[in-house]
Amino acid sequence: MPQLAYSERGARARWAEEHDLALMEGLRDGDHLALDELITRKTQPLLQVVYRILGDLEEARDVVQVTLLRVWQRRCEYDSRWQPNTWIFRIATNMAIDTLRSRRSRERSAPGVLHHLRQAGVRQERRDGERLAGEEVQQIFLELAECLTEKQRVVFVLREIEGRPSHEVARILGCRESTVRNHLFNARKVLRDRMLERYPEYVPERLRV
């Protein structure tokens, strides 16, 4: 009985068992099945982080798609001394920062109207009532995070929400750990102040004074 020299299903199954570093090597060899497996693994974590940075799911989808395309296009530049995740998230967060900057620059032309619309959206979300507390907290975060700078926002999402270690956040952003701590300190201060201003019910009484 003739045997198949190459089975796509078999190759996919093999990639599914490999670790990220092996996938990156497969990518470097131009194996599109390795890219497919990488997309399967990274879409959720990338989409989650980028959504929390941008606060807009549609924009986040676009950024994730282009990020994965860039990963493919720059596969030969990948240095195996980097953790694959760090390298991929570096591309994604840079793109998210660019998107955030260009959006903010667009919004500067009509800040009042956009702010009003966003607030109205948030209020509508809250009126929907039967939402889980976690989702409400997420909406509050997305609203308050508007007050952060791009870098503060990325650092806060990666470090405080995603729980990534400071040294990894520093590598993703291409800066020192002390800079990460500085951004985090400022982000936390801004968020605490804004919470006190807009959502005092979430602030402990001893801090309200």
Place this chain on the structure above:
Amino acid sequence: MHCTQARRLLQQGDAAAPGDRDAALDHLDHCGECAALAPRLDPVLLFRRLPELAVSAREVERVRDAVSILRRAPADPQPPRVAGMAFRFAAAIVAAAGLWLAPGPPRHEPRPPQSAPEARLAGPVPLPEYLASVETLGASGAYVATQVSEDDLTLVILANVDVAGR
């Protein structure tokens, strides 16, 4: 780290040393009781564990398709690039040669003084027959006119070329 110690560090907020705070945050990952209490110690910890974003298999498939399409799309044609430095160098040489070879500064012959432009006001615009002039408005050349044949009074301001009053 004990719960008491972690809570004390979290309550200190940014006053705690970064390493200590990290250790206290790690403690939250393993202690549900402290994790539930954390936002009361530091309100920003409310955002520490936001719900995971649910991504369906269909969503992943969409991303895979989109990347596949983008991957196969031809790259944008780049405009032909002139080697920047060489081009600038050549342009500088041409400009310098031009300045060196050019005759001296152009001599400006004194022009005869130009006569003042003739007044363009050629007088009032002639009125059609069905209109009669009622009043001239100063030196502007404008008129107030009325219809001759109808009862309805129509005021029309007829301006000539220049109503600025020259």
